[in-house]
Amino acid sequence: MSGKKHSAPPVYITKRDGLIWYKSWLIRIVAVLLALVLCSVIIIALTGFNPLQVYSAMVRGSFGTSRKLWTMLQNLAMLLCISLAVTPAFKMRFWNIGAEGQVLVGALATAACMFYLGDSLPQPLMIAIMLVSALAAGVVWAFIPAYFKAKWNTNETLFTLMMNYVAIQLVSFFIALWVPSGSGVMGVINQNSRSGWLPSVFGQRYFINIVVVAIVTAAMFIYLKYSKQGYEISVVGESENTARYIGIDVKKVILRTMAISGAVCGLAGFLLVSGTNHTVTTNTAGGMGFTAIMVSWLGKFNAAIMILTSFIIVFLQRGAGEIATKFNLNQSVADILTGIILFFIIGCEFFVNYKINLRHKEGK
Amino acid sequence: MASAAIELRGITKRFGSVVANNNISLFVNKGEILSLLGENGSGKTTLMNMISGIYHPDEGEIFINGSPVAISSPHDAFDYKIGMIHQHFKLVDVFTAAENIVLGLNERGRFDIDKVSSRVAEISAKYGFEIDPRKKIYRMSVSEKQTVEIIKVLYRGADILILDEPTAVLTPQETQKLFAVLRRMRDDGKAIIIITHKLHEVLALSDRVSVLRRGEYVGTLKTADTNEMELTEMMVGRKVSLNISRAEPVDPKDRLVVNNLCVTNRDGVKLLDDVTFTARSGEILGIAGIAGSGQRELLEAIAGLKSVSSGELVYNDFKTGNSENLRNKTPIQIRDLGVRLSFVPEDRLGMGLVGSMDIIDNMMLRSYRRGNGVFVERREPRELADRIIEQLSVVTPSATTPVRRLSGGNVQKVLVGREISSAPTVLMAAYPVRGLDINSSYTIYNLLNEQKARGVAVIFVGEDLDVLLELCDRILVLGGGRVTGIVDARTAKKEQIGLLMTKHGEVEQ
Numbered sequence: 034m035s036g037k038k039h040s041a042p043p044v045y046i047t048k049r050d051g052l053i054w055y056k057s058w059l060i061r062i063v064a065v066l067l068a069l070v071l072c073s074v075i076i077i078a079l080t081g082f083n084p085l086q087v088y089s090a091m092v093r094g095s096f097g098t099s100r101k102l103w104t105m106l107q108n109l110a111m112l113l114c115i116s117l118a119v120t121p122a123f124k125m126r127f128w129n130i131g132a133e134g135q136v137l138v139g140a141l142a143t144a145a146c147m148f149y150l151g152d153s154l155p156q157p158l159m160i161a162i163m164l165v166s167a168l169a170a171g172v173v174w175a176f177i178p179a180y181f182k183a184k185w186n187t188n189e190t191l192f193t194l195m196m197n198y199v200a201i202q203l204v205s206f207f208i209a210l211w212v213p214s215g216s217g218v219m220g221v222i223n224q225n226s227r228s229g230w231l232p233s234v235f236g237q238r239y240f241i242n243i244v245v246v247a248i249v250t251a252a253m254f255i256y257l258k259y260s261k262q263g264y265e266i267s268v269v270g271e272s273e274n275t276a277r278y279i280g281i282d283v284k285k286v287i288l289r290t291m292a293i294s295g296a297v298c299g300l301a302g303f304l305l306v307s308g309t310n311h312t313v314t315t316n317t318a319g320g321m322g323f324t325a326i327m328v329s330w331l332g333k334f335n336a337a338i339m340i341l342t343s344f345i346i347v348f349l350q351r352g353a354g355e356i357a358t359k360f361n362l363n364q365s366v367a368d369i370l371t372g373i374i375l376f377f378i379i380g381c382e383f384f385v386n387y388k389i390n391l392r393h394k395e396g397k
Numbered sequence: 398m399a400s401a402a403i404e405l406r407g408i409t410k411r412f413g414s415v416v417a418n419n420n421i422s423l424f425v426n427k428g429e430i431l432s433l434l435g436e437n438g439s440g441k442t443t444l445m446n447m448i449s450g451i452y453h454p455d456e457g458e459i460f461i462n463g464s465p466v467a468i469s470s471p472h473d474a475f476d477y478k479i480g481m482i483h484q485h486f487k488l489v490d491v492f493t494a495a496e497n498i499v500l501g502l503n504e505r506g507r508f509d510i511d512k513v514s515s516r517v518a519e520i521s522a523k524y525g526f527e528i529d530p531r532k533k534i535y536r537m538s539v540s541e542k543q544t545v546e547i548i549k550v551l552y553r554g555a556d557i558l559i560l561d562e563p564t565a566v567l568t569p570q571e572t573q574k575l576f577a578v579l580r581r582m583r584d585d586g587k588a589i590i591i592i593t594h595k596l597h598e599v600l601a602l603s604d605r606v607s608v609l610r611r612g613e614y615v616g617t618l619k620t621a622d623t624n625e626m627e628l629t630e631m632m633v634g635r636k637v638s639l640n641i642s643r644a645e646p647v648d649p650k651d652r653l654v655v656n657n658l659c660v661t662n663r664d665g666v667k668l669l670d671d672v673t674f675t676a677r678s679g680e681i682l683g684i685a686g687i688a689g690s691g692q693r694e695l696l697e698a699i700a701g702l703k704s705v706s707s708g709e710l711v712y713n714d715f716k717t718g719n720s721e722n723l724r725n726k727t728p729i730q731i732r733d734l735g736v737r738l739s740f741v742p743e744d745r746l747g748m749g750l751v752g753s754m755d756i757i758d759n760m761m762l763r764s765y766r767r768g769n770g771v772f773v774e775r776r777e778p779r780e781l782a783d784r785i786i787e788q789l790s791v792v793t794p795s796a797t798t799p800v801r802r803l804s805g806g807n808v809q810k811v812l813v814g815r816e817i818s819s820a821p822t823v824l825m826a827a828y829p830v831r832g833l834d835i836n837s838s839y840t841i842y843n844l845l846n847e848q849k850a851r852g853v854a855v856i857f858v859g860e861d862l863d864v865l866l867e868l869c870d871r872i873l874v875l876g877g878g879r880v881t882g883i884v885d886a887r888t889a890k891k892e893q894i895g896l897l898m899t900k901h902g903e904v905e906q
Contacts (some may be wrong), residue, residue, distance in 0.1 A: 188875055261771060261772065264758070271752070278700075280732070
């Protein structure tokens with residue numbers, strides 16, 4: 034026998050068979066509490082502030098005033114909308130990293146309608162034209178990589194990612210075209226006529242955005258879970274071989290699903306311009322196209338759970354902004370705190386799915 | 398007394414609530430071949446994986462040459478001179494035999510093909526292997542690949558060899574060669590464990606045999622003192638009839654006529670070459686052949702999943718009297734022609750079913766398109782799922798359990814159950830009993846016989862020649878994509894089929 038002597042590792046990991054729901058939620062709550070404790074230590078060490086005050090400021094960032102509450106809901110709606118858009122694609126195992134670009138071209142199409150049509154049309158017709166253009170733009174932007182994937186099996190991850198940069202350049206080009214001064218900044222479009230602006234309802238300018246996204250959420254939930262097309266998406270995503278075996282036209286499903294994904298992105302672009310900013314910049318999507326990927330995965334592609342996951346992200350973002358201004362902190366400190374909390378929330382899923390066992394020492 | 402080369406004492410391994418191995422003790426001496434016998438799922442592979450460092454036992458001890466050891470990784474196992482030859486080869490296709498043999502060895506100095514080759518030649522000469530060290534793996538036959546795997550562990554100086562179902566992929570002739578090699582290694586003082594569930598191999602090869610049943614240790618016998626009946630009893634716990642029932646075909650008529658079928662792959666290589674045969678109603682047509690002889694392509698071409706380059710697939714509809722050519726029709730087009738074709742593919746979870754979906758959603762795979770509505774209808778699939786669970790006694794917590802969590806036999810029952818639920822006229826089944834225990838296998842044989850009695854044309858692709866000979870009416874043998882013979886299963890001899898399997902090209906009349 035060779036000389037080396039090996040000993041067994043002290044712990045080993047086994048997969049859980051399935052945890053009762055309250056236990057898994059207990060793990061998640063404990064994770065958040067631990068994150069808050071760790072954050073407190075860091076707050077005291079770095080800034081000397083009272084952590085409880087910092088946390089309460091964080092909560093006030095989302096719930097402090099009714100204005101803040103509505104802004105939070107608006108941010109939540111936008112992030113959720115884009116997350117819903119990428120979900121069918123991800124469920125199909127089509128890595129759509131291009132939501133950012135698909136939202137941007139939707140926004141650009143909306144802004145173009147507002148810019149060129151001005152107040153020449155009645156408001157309902159105007160809005161309808163803008164909406165259709167935005168959806169069409171999003172569909173085209175998503176359809177191109179889908180077509181290449183279906184036809185020549187190109188890598189959709191790279192393709193959709195590159196399409197983002199094309200979209201950004203397109204926006205830059207049109208802003209340069211539309212703004213003669215060369216400042217590169219597009220002002221608010223139709224400031225006076227408010228043509229193409231979504232109206233305020235009950236005195237809330239974001240009301241329509243939020244209602245539209247609520248409807249999209251319910252529709253997406255039902256589409257994925259109960260429709261024949263949703264079922265086909267699941268089958269293609271889980272096993273293309275099985276899909277072929279039962280006669281699903283895989284190429285058709287890829288094209289159709291990406292068209293839906295792009296359309297919802299286009300809708301988000303429309304809401305961002307017509308209902309929120311009334312202008313377009315290269316930063317209109319603001320990275321939400323990427324954050325949406327995380328929201329969708331964390332929500333396990335379930336539209337209902339994604340409401341919660343997008344809320345967590347938005348709540349942390351708003352809270353970080355609030356404490357940065359309130360305590361006059363460097364934005365990086367706020368980002369460190371949100372990073373820690375997110376790390377714990379995501380990391381605890383390991384303990385929900387796996388169990389760590391101690392190896393019992395045999396008695397000597 | 399000299400201590401055993403390797404000894405297990407009281408080994409227990411659990412996966413969640415499942416006990417895969419319960420308190421198992423056995424040993425192998427130097428210069429001895431031990432067969433580890435048991436049905437599928439009896440815990441043989443789990444036990445061997447603990448010896449080779451892939452799992453760690455929850456309880457119990459392993460002794461090598463009399464001293465206790467802990468084997469926590471395959472690397473540890475290698476240090477203890479344990480070599481495992483897995484059922485699925487772990488070789489790099491684009492590398493040569495020599496490169497694969499030294500892969501991961503971490504030897505000092507440059508890779509010296511001549512030095513490696515001469516050592517490989519030395520090992521080959523000693524035990525009677527035939528291998529070209531410079532040949533690339535992807536150009537090798539299954540048997541050659543297995544040889545590379547065995548030389549790989551010998552090259553590393555293994556004294557204890559574990560072979561997991563080594564004959565599953567071999568022809569009878571290749572099996573004989575392998576056995577000769579194993580006997581020479583035994584005579585050289587190696588300790589060899591061979592995992593199998595083929596009784597005649599146990600009797601032909603091993604010195605002693607240890608039997609496992611459902612994770613429990615049943616006992617160890619000297620091979621010379623036992624026989625097939627006794628071992629079968631130990632293995633399955635009670636007497637099972639070895640006879641598969643076979644009824645005479647009722648009113649056989651030509652249902653599916655395949656004429657000069659050719660299928661080529663992207664590189665223009667012929668996967669099926671001029672295949673001609675007829676599948677008759679009320680008859681089970683067996684298809685035999687070494688793995689990869691075109692069985693898969695044949696079934697997929699019939700099912701409309703593989704494009705056909707020439708030839709025809711004629712389906713005779715007895716009701717209308719029409720004949721339809723199914724060549725290059727999609728599965729949907731075939732169904733729309735009124736052809737009720739069912740297909741149990743070889744890859745159950747990768748093709749026939751969706752592993753992460755529950756039984757109900759898997760029932761829907763064939764039927765979800767029904768109706769004009771936008772939404773799927775889950776009531777009928779749920780009833781079908783419940784019916785299959787009850788009639789085929791599928792062991793599952795519920796109909797909403799993902800099929801991936803079921804055992805192999807139950808997965809297969811779900812798949813076969815779904816495929817025969819549509820009252821097919823042609824039923825194709827590829828390796829439907831692979832990985833199944835004896836009881837589940839018989840359930841499947843009975844289901845196929847039932848379909849035959851109903852006048853279905855059954856096409857059964859199998860690997861176990863004994864089963865093919867007992868179950869089928871006729872057997873078509875494929876060799877290298879060609880039909881090398883069609884024999885009457887009632888009169889054919891096993892050796893005859895074995896010979897046809899190894900033939901490539903020339904047609905036996």
